[in-house]
Amino acid sequence: MKKTGIIFFPAFDWAISPTHPEREERLLYTRDQIFEEGILDLPEIEEFPPRLASLHDISRVHFCVPTVSEQVLEAHRIAAGSAMSLGDKIINGEIKNGFALVRPPGHHAMRVVHGNRGFCSINNEAVLVEYLRRTYGVKKIAIVDTDVHHGDGTQDIFYHDPDVLFISFHQDGRTIYPGTGYTYELGGPGAYASTINIPLPPGVTDAGLHYVMDHLILPILKDWQPDFVVNSAGQDNHFSDPLGEMLISAQGYARLTEKLKPDLAVLEGGYAIETALPYVNLAILLALAGKDYTSVVEPGYYPGMYQEKPQVSAEIQRVVEELNEIWANRHKLDRLSLTNGKKFYQRNKPIYYDTQFIEEKQIEKVYVCSHCPGYLIIDSQAYHPDSKRYRILAITIPIQGCKACQEEGWKLYEQCKEDYRFNYVYLQDKSTDTFMMFQREEQREVRSDG
Incomplete structure (x- = not known):
C-alpha cells in the first residue's frame, strides 16, 4: 500500500512580526489537532523530515536582487525543499501523494524578487516544478491554486510556458489583494490559455465552488492530461478567515481535494488559525489518504448554514461559461x-x-x-x-x-x-x-x- 506523505515545517525562527497573521501558530494548531486525532498512526500516512533547497534550486526559478543568499533565509529554503522532497518520493513511487504543511508561503513571489510581497519571498511550487522538470523530465505539470488571493507570482513565472497549466480560482481582484487574476489574463503568445483565472465574487459557498470544479476545472484537466498535479493549497476561502469574504467549509475543501486528486498539495494561505486551519488541513490530509473525512467539522459549522445569493451563483455560471468558450477556442488563435x-x-x-x-x-x-x-x-x-x-x-x-x-x-x-x-x-x-x-x-x- 502506497502512503500519503506529509512534512511539517512551522518555521519557528521566521516571522514578519510577532502578531502578523502569517505566523508559526498557523501550523502548530494543525499539528496538535493531527496528534490528538492519532492521524499519524494510520498506516496510510507517513511523516518525513524536511530538507533544504539549494541556492541553485532557487536560481533555477528566481532572479533574487542582488543575490539569492541576500534575499533567502534558511526557512524559505526548507519550505521549498520540503515540497521537493515529497516530489522525489512521489516520482520514485515511494508514496502515492503528499502534503507539504510548510511556511513561509510562496505563491505571490514572482520571477524577479526584490523583497517580500504578500507574505512571500520564494515560490515553493515553482521551485518544485522546475526541479521535477530538470531532475525527472516531467513534461506537463498543472498547478491548481485554491487560495482566496490570486496566485500572481506563480502566474508571472509560468505566463509564457506552454507546458505548465496554471489554474487559479480566487476572490475577485476588485475586492481583495493583489488586485489581479482576471479572465483575460491568459498567458503569453506562446502559451495562450495555459493560464486560466477564475475570479469569483465574495460569498461563494461550497455549492458554488464545486460548480466551478465540476464544470470547468476538472474538464480542463481531463482535456489537458497533465503528468503531475500540484495544489497550491490556500485555505483562506474558509468562511471564518479574517482576510477573505468566501464561505467555504472544511468539508468543501476535502471534497475538492478528493475530486482534484493532486499528486502534491503545498500549503499557502489560511489565517483562521484556530477555527479553520486545523480542521481544513486534517480534512485535506484524510482526503489525500483516501480516508473518511465526513466527521471533520469545524466549530460553529452545520450543513446548510450558508445559502449562496442568486446573484453570486449567476456570476459564477457566467465566468464558467466565458472560460469554457475560451478554452474550447484556444487553438484558433496563432x-x-x-x-x-x-x-x-x-x-x-x-x-x-x-x-x-x-x-x-x-x-x-x-x-x-x-x-x-x-x-x-x-x-x-x-x-x-x-x-x-x-x-x-x-x-x-x-x-x-x-x-x-x-x-x-x-x-x-x-x-x-x-x-x-x-x-x-x-x-x-x-x-x-x-x-x-x-x-x-x-x-x-x-x-x-x-
Whole structure:
C-alpha cells in the first residue's frame, strides 16, 4: 500500500512580526489537532523530515536582487525543499501523494524578487516544478491554486510556458489583494490559455465552488492530461478567515481535494488559525489518504448554514461559461495574431511589495519564436523606502529553448554586461540548467550549474 506523505515545517525562527497573521501558530494548531486525532498512526500516512533547497534550486526559478543568499533565509529554503522532497518520493513511487504543511508561503513571489510581497519571498511550487522538470523530465505539470488571493507570482513565472497549466480560482481582484487574476489574463503568445483565472465574487459557498470544479476545472484537466498535479493549497476561502469574504467549509475543501486528486498539495494561505486551519488541513490530509473525512467539522459549522445569493451563483455560471468558450477556442488563435506580427511581445508591469513597501517598474519582453516559447528579457527598476535603488536586466532561456534562442540569450547577456544602466545582469538558461550573475560595480561574475 502506497502512503500519503506529509512534512511539517512551522518555521519557528521566521516571522514578519510577532502578531502578523502569517505566523508559526498557523501550523502548530494543525499539528496538535493531527496528534490528538492519532492521524499519524494510520498506516496510510507517513511523516518525513524536511530538507533544504539549494541556492541553485532557487536560481533555477528566481532572479533574487542582488543575490539569492541576500534575499533567502534558511526557512524559505526548507519550505521549498520540503515540497521537493515529497516530489522525489512521489516520482520514485515511494508514496502515492503528499502534503507539504510548510511556511513561509510562496505563491505571490514572482520571477524577479526584490523583497517580500504578500507574505512571500520564494515560490515553493515553482521551485518544485522546475526541479521535477530538470531532475525527472516531467513534461506537463498543472498547478491548481485554491487560495482566496490570486496566485500572481506563480502566474508571472509560468505566463509564457506552454507546458505548465496554471489554474487559479480566487476572490475577485476588485475586492481583495493583489488586485489581479482576471479572465483575460491568459498567458503569453506562446502559451495562450495555459493560464486560466477564475475570479469569483465574495460569498461563494461550497455549492458554488464545486460548480466551478465540476464544470470547468476538472474538464480542463481531463482535456489537458497533465503528468503531475500540484495544489497550491490556500485555505483562506474558509468562511471564518479574517482576510477573505468566501464561505467555504472544511468539508468543501476535502471534497475538492478528493475530486482534484493532486499528486502534491503545498500549503499557502489560511489565517483562521484556530477555527479553520486545523480542521481544513486534517480534512485535506484524510482526503489525500483516501480516508473518511465526513466527521471533520469545524466549530460553529452545520450543513446548510450558508445559502449562496442568486446573484453570486449567476456570476459564477457566467465566468464558467466565458472560460469554457475560451478554452474550447484556444487553438484558433496563432502567435502572430496575438502579437500583431511583432517579433517581441511586451508587458509593462508596476509591482508593489506590500510587506516591504518596495515599488518596482518592470518591462517584460518575450521573443516570438516559431521553434520554442522564446527567450525572455526583463528590465526591472526597484525603489526601496530607504532610497536604495536597483536596476537589473534578467534574461531567461526556457527549458524547451531552441538553439537560436539559446545563442541569442547568451549574446544579449554578454552585451548587457557592458551597459552602465544596469547594476546587475542575470542569465537563467533553463535549457542547460545554468545561472549567471554579473555585478557591474565590482565587475564580479558568478556562475552556477546544476
